[in-house]
Amino acid sequence: MAVQLETPRVLLRAWHDSDVEPWISLNADAENLRYFPRLYSAEESRANHARLRDLLADNPFGLWAAEEKSSGEFMGFVGLARQEIPGVSFMPCHEIGWRLDKKYWGKGYATEAAKVVLDFGLQDLGINEIFSFTAAQNLPSINVMRKIGLRRRAELDFDHPRIEAGNPVRFHVVYST
Numbered sequence: 001m002a003v004q005l006e007t008p009r010v011l012l013r014a015w016h017d018s019d020v021e022p023w024i025s026l027n028a029d030a031e032n033l034r035y036f037p038r039l040y041s042a043e044e045s046r047a048n049h050a051r052l053r054d055l056l057a058d059n060p061f062g063l064w065a066a067e068e069k070s071s072g073e074f075m076g077f078v079g080l081a082r083q084e085i086p087g088v089s090f091m092p093c094h095e096i097g098w099r100l101d102k103k104y105w106g107k108g109y110a111t112e113a114a115k116v117v118l119d120f121g122l123q124d125l126g127i128n129e130i131f132s133f134t135a136a137q138n139l140p141s142i143n144v145m146r147k148i149g150l151r152r153r154a155e156l157d158f159d160h161p162r163i164e165a166g167n168p169v170r171f172h173v174v175y176s177t
Contacts, residue, residue: 111148
């Protein structure tokens with residue numbers, strides 16, 4: 001059974017089939033993905049759901065489905081991922097990340113859940129350094145990075161090679177433990 005983590009308000013759990021439709025909706029919403037290079041089709045989101053579900057089932061960590069405990073509703077994800085983006089100086093690495101539906105923004109959910117994930121990665125998994133990176137314009141995520149204690153690593157900032165030149169979200173800022 002996959003590891004579950006929880007906070008007072010958030011359950012980080014395995015992905016369920018019932019998460020597919022809200023995941024499709026989250027990834028097709030322009031406001032939710034305003035700091036991403038594009039929206040995702042329903043088919044892409046279905047495939048991504050299956051990949052995230054399978055990775056989490058086969059590993060002690062991953063991108064957990066985030067569920068609001070009070071309502072039982074799917075919120076998005078928070079978790080750790082092994083990243084290896086060719087041409088990025090600090091790769092391979094472990095990245096902490098989150099993507100929550102806009103309905104849950106500004107309420108401290110991402111910070112609350114990310115703190116638990118960060119502690120799990122550092123203490124339980126013994127990962128020495130955990131990174132987080134995002135488009136330079138993504139101030140809400142940058143604020144979460146700061147609130148969970150990550151520090152700015154300007155010397156590692158990069159143009160994301162999987163995002164086309166000229167796209168306004170190509171330049172990424174980097175934080176780490």
